[in-house]
Amino acid sequence: MTTTTEAAPETRSFEADVAKLLHLMVHSVYSDKDVFLRELISNAADACEKLRYEGLSDASLLGDDGQPRITVTLDPKSRRLTIEDNGIGMSEAELADALGTIARSGTKAFMDRIAGAKDAEGSQLIGQFGVGFYSAFMVADQVDVFSRRAGADSAATWTSDGLGTYTIRPVELAEAPARGTRVVLHLKEEAAGYTEDYTIERTIKTQSGHVPVPIFLKDAQGSEPKQIADGAALWTRAKSEITADEYKDFYRSAAGQFDEPALTLHYRAEGLHEYTVLAFIPETKPFDLFDPDRAGRMKLYVRRVFITDEAQILPRYLRFVRGLVDSNDLPLNVSREMIQESPVLAAIQRGVSNRVLSELEKLAANETAAYLKLWDEFGPVLKEGLYEDFSRRETLLGLARFKTTTSVGEWRSVKDYVADLKDNQTAIYYATGNDLDRLATSPQLEGFRARGIEVLLLADPVDSFWASSGIDFGGKPFKSVTQGISDLSLIPLADGAPPAAEAASPSVTGFIAFVKATLGDAVSDVRPSDRLTESAVCLVAPEQGMDRQLEKLLAGAGRLDAAVKPVLEINPRHALVEKLSALEESSDIRADAAHLLFDEARIADGELPLDPRAFSARLMRLLERGTA
Numbered sequence: 001m002t003t004t005t006e007a008a009p010e011t012r013s014f015e016a017d018v019a020k021l022l023h024l025m026v027h028s029v030y031s032d033k034d035v036f037l038r039e040l041i042s043n044a045a046d047a048c049e050k051l052r053y054e055g056l057s058d059a060s061l062l063g064d065d066g067q068p069r070i071t072v073t074l075d076p077k078s079r080r081l082t083i084e085d086n087g088i089g090m091s092e093a094e095l096a097d098a099l100g101t102i103a104r105s106g107t108k109a110f111m112d113r114i115a116g117a118k119d120a121e122g123s124q125l126i127g128q129f130g131v132g133f134y135s136a137f138m139v140a141d142q143v144d145v146f147s148r149r150a151g152a153d154s155a156a157t158w159t160s161d162g163l164g165t166y167t168i169r170p171v172e173l174a175e176a177p178a179r180g181t182r183v184v185l186h187l188k189e190e191a192a193g194y195t196e197d198y199t200i201e202r203t204i205k206t207q208s209g210h211v212p213v214p215i216f217l218k219d220a221q222g223s224e225p226k227q228i229a230d231g232a233a234l235w236t237r238a239k240s241e242i243t244a245d246e247y248k249d250f251y252r253s254a255a256g257q258f259d260e261p262a263l264t265l266h267y268r269a270e271g272l273h274e275y276t277v278l279a280f281i282p283e284t285k286p287f288d289l290f291d292p293d294r295a296g297r298m299k300l301y302v303r304r305v306f307i308t309d310e311a312q313i314l315p316r317y318l319r320f321v322r323g324l325v326d327s328n329d330l331p332l333n334v335s336r337e338m339i340q341e342s343p344v345l346a347a348i349q350r351g352v353s354n355r356v357l358s359e360l361e362k363l364a365a366n367e368t369a370a371y372l373k374l375w376d377e378f379g380p381v382l383k384e385g386l387y388e389d390f391s392r393r394e395t396l397l398g399l400a401r402f403k404t405t406t407s408v409g410e411w412r413s414v415k416d417y418v419a420d421l422k423d424n425q426t427a428i429y430y431a432t433g434n435d436l437d438r439l440a441t442s443p444q445l446e447g448f449r450a451r452g453i454e455v456l457l458l459a460d461p462v463d464s465f466w467a468s469s470g471i472d473f474g475g476k477p478f479k480s481v482t483q484g485i486s487d488l489s490l491i492p493l494a495d496g497a498p499p500a501a502e503a504a505s506p507s508v509t510g511f512i513a514f515v516k517a518t519l520g521d522a523v524s525d526v527r528p529s530d531r532l533t534e535s536a537v538c539l540v541a542p543e544q545g546m547d548r549q550l551e552k553l554l555a556g557a558g559r560l561d562a563a564v565k566p567v568l569e570i571n572p573r574h575a576l577v578e579k580l581s582a583l584e585e586s587s588d589i590r591a592d593a594a595h596l597l598f599d600e601a602r603i604a605d606g607e608l609p610l611d612p613r614a615f616s617a618r619l620m621r622l623l624e625r626g627t628a
């Protein structure tokens with residue numbers, strides 16, 4: 001006999017993020033409300049799988065009920081829908097923790113995005129988020145959860161109307177399941193359809209027919225439960241017997257995604273190690289793909305028992321792949337930590353990673369359009385591998401696709417690029433920046449265009465890092481267009497004009513020396529440019545310096561103490577430069593012009609003038625002269 005029911009119920013407020021999420025959920029125009037059932041069944045199945053795992057080391061947790069089961073009960077009269085499992089259950093503290101907060105990372109940022117989105121877009125975003133337990137409030141105006149943790153001799157209940165607070169109190173054991181969790185939905189009037197036998201059976205079969213726990217349906221209190229899903233793990237069946245729809249449903253329920261899988265990979269590895277892989281590449285990016293805390297989403301099973309989803313089966317740059325690996329060789333009765341260190345797991349990690357990449361290669365070779373769509377979504381993540389995974393660098397570079405100065409919006413591979421090298425071209429040139437359109441018009445590219453040299457336009461933040469990490473393709477190094485004296489002078493201009501140094505007249509050479517003396521320490525050099533054909537000036541990095549974009553990124557993140565002084569390049573053929581060079585040496589316009597040219601180059605690079613006040617004073621002076 002327990003006395004727990006005498007304890008007063010405790011009412012608590014939801015964490016701010018939950019309250020926001022609930023508000024969004026209830027008010028969303030989200031049309032596909034059926035997903036609440038998928039979410040609750042997936043939680044119930046997870047709970048059964050957790051128990052199966054804990055039961056391995058402590059059989060007493062299973063007691064005399066070793067068969068995992070999910071039971072859905074319909075009660076049209078009182079408009080209630082109940083989902084019950086005999087899984088791991090939750091203690092009172094766990095109830096408060098799990099159903100009062102949101103543990104997932106990136107939630108805050110996600111909420112802000114939804115709040116800023118328009119209606120239709122917002123509901124699409126909710127879809128990407130994987131709505132979780134709280135989706136119950138899309139169809140219910142009250143939710144009661146009764147739970148008893150496996151092995152515990154107490155039970156508790158959680159109840160809420162989803163409007164800001166929830167209440168938790170201990171309950172008599174008889175009120176809760178003997179083990180596990182019962183979720184009771186008090187359905188809203190317009191959601192009464194969810195007590196219809198046919199609707200629920202169809203919804204469960206399509207959404208959750210392949211969860212690895214059997215599902216039973218009871219069509220009224222007390223009636224005999226009917227099994228509607230057998231809990232056979234889909235991945236153990238032969239590939240030839242599984243339809244595309246079955247894969248899709250499994251993917252959706254396992255990954256909590258709403259899209260179609262862009263690529264499905266199902267195979268059995270045999271030989272030294274035996275394991276089955278069922279993995280999916282989604283069609284669209286999950287919302288938290290770039291959240292630094294986002295871990296991989298591949299589950300590890302051992303002989304159909306779920307072990308962990310933290311085994312990092314795939315490297316970080318493949319974190320968009322969802323699915324599972326079921327191993328036959330890993331020991332079941334060791335801790336998760338020991339499994340992490342097992343050489344078998346290391347072999348699986350290697351094998352699966354290589355296989356995913358080789359499937360991507362195949363797709364790239366055989367189904368270009370599908371591959372490019374996938375690259376569009378996940379390319380920026382895959383490119384992280386170029387500096388994180390040296391052993392697979394070549395493969396990853398082969399998979400990479402780029403927009404370039406000559407590709408007119410199409411994607412090009414490095415192989416395509418190298419096939420079109422100009423005579424004497426010894427490097428693969430690239431320009432980095434934040435924005436593709438602005439990059440395409442940057443002055444540094446002019447000389448490359450004028451020589452017909454293709455330049456890769458790299459606009460993802462990750463690009464500055466890998467591109468400047470000493471990477472090459474077939475012996476051709478990657479070189480930034482802002483870096484060093486490029487070997488451009490060796491490649492003739494399309495119009496046959498001579499290289500810059502030869503093009504510079506003595507007066508221009510004199511003017512360049514004057515600019516250098518005037519700017520002093522602000523620059524590391526001033527020189528005639530082979531890069532420029534239309535603009536008068538641009539900034540580049542010195543020969544040994546870092547790519548300018550990378551330097552800016554590092555300096556912005558406080559990771560660089562003193563930025564290296566840039567080189568100012570001057571176009572000796574530019575009309576303005578010729579005019580300035582022709583001015584009397586005593587002309588006081590020359591000094592102002594030297595500073596203004598430097599500031600102009602900074603602005604073209606997306607920076608502020610070095611000294612904004614001095615800049616405007618100089619500009620004013622020149623304008624006044626011009627209008628005098």
Ligand SMILES: Nc1ncnc2c1ncn2[C@@H]1O[C@H](COP(=O)(O)OP(=O)(O)OP(=O)(O)O)[C@@H](O)[C@H]1O
Pocket residue numbers: 039043044047085087088089090098099130131132133134180181256
């Ligand atoms: N039936 C259940 N049995 C045991 N614990 C549960 C059950 N339902 C929910 N929980 C607990 O509540 C937590 C929150 O559930 P919720 O569905 O919101 O998110 P999640 O399952 O962690 O994430 P996701 O929906 O992305 O898979 C779960 O992580 C789990 O700890």
